[in-house]
Amino acid sequence: MGPWSEKEAMTALGWMVLVPLLMAVAVLCVPQSAPRAPRLLTLTALGATLLLALRVFVGFESAPADADGYRMVTEIPGLGAPALGIRCRLGVDGLNVGLLLMGALVGLAAAACAREVQTRTKEFYFLLLLMVGGILGAFASLDLFFFYFFHELALVPTFLMIGLWGRGTDQAAVAYQMTLYLTAGALVALIGLIALYLQVPPELRTFDMPTLSRYFREHPLPPEVQGWIYPLLLFGFGVLVSLWPLHSWAPPGYAAAPTATAMVHAGVLKKFGLYGLLRVGQPWLPEAAADWAWVVAWLALGNLLYAGWAAMQQRDLGRLLGYASVAHMGFVFLGLAAGNAMGMTGAVVVMVAHGLLAAVSFALAGHLYQQTGTLEMGQMGGLARRMPFLGAALTMAALAGCGLPGFANFIGEVTVFLGAWQVPELRVVTVGGLWAALVVGAIYMLRAVRAILHGPPGIAGASGRDIEGGWERWPHAMLLAGLLFLGWLPQVLVGKVEPVAARMVQREPTGVLAPGLEVEGKALTFPAAAAEGRLREVDSVWTGDGGIRQGPGM
């Protein structure tokens, strides 16, 4: 018995995940005599994936939602072990539809920017397809087992890619460090996931995530149990997202990785941990999530300010972008910690926006490395004259990175700030976030632009050429267009995410309600304050009609 008793049809969603994986196998079979074939096959496959992802995204609202709110639910036959309760089921809801589209965009752009790989191209494209297929499957998965499996499938190739095709002198050591660190984090998260699975009574055990969600909603776990499982998930997934202080793998890893790997990892893979916390941690362990919110917030501050300051000191563009991507994750954690619909919606928007931004930044850095042989910013200079397209694109990416309105990052960040400000305990952290976003972010990004693009020409780049012609420019243009589109028409994404976020929060016992929910004359409290017996005054409450009512203090 179960909601999947009938075979569910293969939909666009199913093909979207399968196509890269199947094509990966096909690429392995390409003979040595066709050196350009792997790249062409990869681009075709990922192009098809992008079209399918667009179909899913555009058709999202019109697709019917099942009882748990998922649409386009698909089961991929043949994978899984039904006897153990493992089925490869995929579905979309507001949370992952944006991430899937972003993943497909970044995957295609990454394949297009993998021109630098000239040796053993077959193996490289095989690994790239595994990465993209794996992470798309992880985002779309409705089964706990495949959720984890697909992520590992996407993660392991990074080890090989950095080790074999990486840059710099010690890429093997960096590959080891990064992979071991990330795998350790994934292991800790796995322990948490297994612990959650085991909390369900044996006769009801299943790996199906919607069923588990429903179970945990109806039978919430006791706070003590939540109290030790949640940290496992938080820190395990946190490592994957470079939560401070578990971020040390990121800067050297991204500096040493080949362009395509850095794009897909920083853009897409990194978001998996946050997605896990939003999909599993927050709804299944709500009390623990609320209790740990202040820890998450202060660690987020560490991401924002610490990584931002570290970025200021970097002389290597790859490491600077690595630290910058660590810093941006702070916004998502802050939104998570806010625990209200605005915070969570903003967090998801930041995830999608940052994915596109990281991809285009690393793509441009990759081109610079190819043309000048170095990423030392001190040796560059005046490149905007020789490379106008790269200059324009890098300037736009830098400005998007410091939260300039007009790009999607601003929408996400401002929503996170507005959401976090509603929670009085998080105000100090929010101010720190403002400072990190507006000032520190601008300092290191503009210094980078000044060093690379402006001023008199430097040693490097005397002979480099620009990103020329439509064939080379389209991935960067595509990613920047995505950022601009979401920056000016954010409702396209926000409209999908917001209902899910609101629903997740409604069941929160924290007392900070999603805007739009009635209060019925009760005073709002924050759990800690209530526990102390004091009731706090909340500044304002939004009622359904958009007016305000002052929170009564007692």
Add this chain to the structure above:
Amino acid sequence: MAGGVVHGLGKRDGAMKFEGLLWWILFLPLGAAVWITLRTLKNPGRSAALSIGAALASFVLAVIFWAANGWTTGQVSVSWWRIGSWTASFDLRVDPLSLLMLLVVTGVGSVIHIYSVGYMRGDPGYARYFACLSLFLFSMLGIVLAGNFLQMFVFWELVGVSSYLLIGHWFERPAAADAAKKAFLTNRLGDLGFLAGILVLQGVAGTLDFGRLEETWPEQVSALGATATVVGLLIFCGVVGKSAQFPLHVWLPDAMEGPTPVSALIHAATMVAAGVYLLCRVFFLFTPEALMVVAWTGGLTALLAASIAVQQNDIKRVLAYSTLSQLGYMVMGVGLGGPAAAMFHLVTHAFFKALLFLGAGSVICALHHEQNIWRMGGLWRRMPVTFWTFLVGTLALAGAWPLSGFFSKDALLAVAWGRSLPLFVLGVGVAVLTSFYMFRLVWVAFGGPARSEAAAHAAESPQGMLWPLRLLGVLSVVAGVIGIQPVLQAILPGLEGSHAASWWGRLMEPFHHAPVPAAAGLAALLIGVGLAWKGYAGGAEDPVPNRWPVLGRWLRDRFYLDELYEGTVIWFHDAWARVVAGVERWVLNGFCLGLVRGGTDLLGQSLRLLQSGNLQTYALVFVVGLALLLWWTLGG
């Protein structure tokens, strides 16, 4: 933008005619910028035509809208993004204040667009320049038409970016690239306070819409207490950054590295005035305590900048510090409770300051980019149109009757006279200094003998650059009496007077209404002119460094404030960055990861000892292990 909702909110009127025109006015310049960037970067002529066309079209449409509706009030709203019941909306707000500003921005903007054709001829980045100029116009119009704080902030930042791109137009020059970076970062410091203020405001008032705030704020102020003052001060932070008030004024003089039309448009007439515009827009938000801070900040800036201008030798720097000083005047006016007077001065200042900058540009062009006034001289004969228009601009700035500057400066002085004697005295002092340094500039740059080869062979600029000068000259003369005051008087406090119908009545108005400030202003003008004449007419070098060397040096080196910034703000961030880098290297990577690596290694080494290859050892371990196992299962 989902779900267009068009309605005419407002205190007075219902729906407005031709509401759609507002969207065209706002987005035509953006369209030009995008089209130029994507299609015509290689075609300078077409790029210029597109950009100028968009600017002129916006101006014409603005005039049509104004002619059809008069000084009306209304708002066009579209929902931008929604979360629950909170909506970020995109509003185009029309009221006399924004209409006036709309006309000024599009009008002066169009004039400067046309002037740029001549000034930037031959520049390799010609097309890029016009694309950025159009982007700027779009952003500035967004500020003027913004109907809520979030939208205002969006366009606030966009204007900052346009400024960054334009100051750094000649990016290969280190000075220009550094100046652009400095401008953006200094503005960002102000924006930090601005955004924090927006968050607080959303929290306490529940709305960011200007119209709704104006209705609900007065009731809330008494309940909010100190928070209301804090909100005002945080919003003022944004103004301090954008309008270059002390202590965030350091970016404006450096911004002169950009092309002169940019300095005229952005750093004199419009962008820097955006701060004053915002202050007038949300004047109701400020408590008396906040207004006091505002007034003294403005006054201090005015005095500081005017003093520094006295000893500057670069023609654009003198004008830059003059702009700083006049902005200080305007901010002081708002702080003293006279936002209408401040707006009036903003409008007249836009005309004569743009005129002065464009005139300076004409000189710079004619002298092959010479900007030091001590290498000019004798230009009054060789460049007559430039000279006479520049003189008109100077007289207007110094407050000579009956030019526009007299009326607006008098309005500000009148407000000060009525509210605060110290600030009135400060204002009159600044007027003396203003007159002094401006006429110093005129005598040295245009008068006396030619002091360099370039000056000796200077020729008048082409007509394309002269007609804007003539037009702005006319506006600088008449703007005081063409009827701006009544419009402002109706919507904001601070301008009094009956505004007689007859021309003579209007010209004599200030003397009847507030004779002391009017007389003081004129006296300041004459004193300044006299001192400048004594010191500089016909001289070959500046007498101040010889007579008062220490004072001269402090003034010339801008009171060492830039160096102070270097030493504190920049140093602070760099120090923290070094600490963090150290922690990264030694603690996290070195110690923690080292611990993990070392620990794993140690574990591996010790376990390896068990694999000794020695049969006896294996037998021993086997027996010991068995014994332990038995003890555990059977015993304890």
